[in-house]
Amino acid sequence: MVFVVEYRSFRMLATLPRSLGEELRPHTGHAAAAMIKEVQRSVPAYSLPLRGVFGRVLVVSCERAVRHYVDCIGDPDLPHDRWTGFYRLRGRIEFTEGRSLEPLHDSATIGARAAWRAMRPIAGGLGVGTDIVALAAESVFVYVDELCATTIEGYQEAEAQAAGAIPLRRRRLLELIAQAPEGSACSIASLANGAGWRLPETAAMVALQRGHGAHEFPTHLLDDDVLTDLDAAEPYLLTADPDATFARLKDALDGWRAAISPVVPLTDAPAALRTARRALLLTSEDALGQVVWCRDHLATLWLLAEDFLSAELAKRSLDPFTSLSGKQRERLSETLLAWLETRSGAPEIAQRLGVHPQTVRNRLRQLEELFGDRLKDADDRLGMHLALRAQRLMRAHRRDEGPA
Known part of the structure; x- marks a missing residue:
């Protein structure tokens, strides 16, 4: 099934009073500037000087994002073709310049928060109801997620012309799930569609550790629906059925250790991966063997989740x-x-x-x-x-x- 971005945010924004958009329009430049400043401060991949293609694309992307958001308010008939065409092009440029999807998604979500911080006092001072302000705030994050999904479409179009597109897409997908920024469901679904991967409702995150002299990880024993990143500094994988996956792997790990998180909704994947990595850090092969099932050590992992909190608890x-x-x-x-x-x-x-x-x-x-x-x-x-x-x-x- 082909995933199609629904652009629910456009419909949400169209239900807001048109007068709100008119009041916010003079402030779009200020919001875009706040967005650019925060993105450059917080996302290393975008901290370069605003020169050349890079500078023009970043500035125009932020300005168009804010302006189109405001233009959508109270206008159900606003055309969106130029907007979607631009952000697909943005995705192609990101791929061409060698950036991954992670900084792209980070820049969108971080920039959206900065723009909303700049706009919220203005919206709140217009005398509109709190329900209107709440809907405007909710629509920001739906809008940003759909913007990212549109950019991913362009990214994948460019990627499809390169060799090995599907493995690259799957790695990008795993990266996005592992960091799961706020409101990323649409982007994840779009990327999963392009990667030919069926989204499960739940999955386990598995932290891996390669021992000295270990052979290559036995990827040939993994089902096609298992996502892996074995080249990361801290290798890991995602599996919807960890019991079946490790029933096949248990006799073939050959120097590798694995810590398997509980099975969780995909929205909890980042926390699950942190838990699995914590389990590897806190245990040794002599103590618990090559495969550590976090579900068998939840109390221990909870107690030691934060050294700072443990120290504060002891102090008190x-x-x-x-x-x-x-x-x-x-x-x-x-x-x-x-x-x-x-x-x-x-x-x-x-x-x-x-x-x-x-x-x-x-x-x-x-x-x-x-x-x-x-x-x-x-x-x-x-x-x-x-x-x-x-x-x-x-x-x-x-x-x-x-x-x-």
Whole structure:
């Protein structure tokens, strides 16, 4: 089935009051300038001096995007042929100049936010209802996604004339899914159509790590619907059926390690890939083998998702330990964690820790002196438990890593 851009944004904008467009029109130059400035500041691929073809295309693209958006407001009969023709040409130029789709999509979404920030105070000061402003804001992101999809059409037309178009398109598609910018559904669908790839509702992201001396990844065992980027600094792939994919791969990885995210909607693919890469970072082959299924380690990955948050939680929940020596802190930490996990008495905790019950009683008294009523508060106990578990997991990770 051929994917066709529906241009829903044009219909949305046509329902807005025409007077809003008239009021915004004098400010389109200011919004376009804000757009260009933010794109050049935030997207390295577009930070070049505004000279030659590059400069003209970037400036005109931003100006036309803002102007056509405003012209569409309240006008259901506005022609769009020149607009679509220009952005298809923009896509062809992007391919010809060797840029990928990722900076193109970044520049569109970042520029749209900058343009809306410039326009929103003006729209809000016109006395129109909040529902009108909300619809105008929503239409910005639909409009930008459809603009990107139109540009992708031109990009693919140019790419089709080059050798190896389909593999290139599939890699571009995987890059776009992996970063999934806000409101990218239309662009992803357009690129998937050009790549001959059927969009699944859900998929797993798989982070890969090549060991020293490993052979080439066994791509011949992958189904055609698996997307891969094995040349990336951190190679990865996408599969809609990870169980079936790794049933075929399990005996052929030969020096490769893989961490497989849970199966998630495509909109959650970036978070899934970050989780899979985190799993590779936090585990060793000796600990969990060549294939790490994140679904089996969700609590651990959640606890260690952000080092900063773990440190802040420890700072708040375990602050009475700050006055203690390292040895004292270690002994009391293991005792507190054992008590929180078991809520048992001294004999049971002593057996678990391999120490004398009287030693545990002494430590429990010290903990009561340090924490007081906080040991009776459920929220405080939860914070302590999570902080201590995170610390234990990080210590285990450091041991797995070995000396630097």
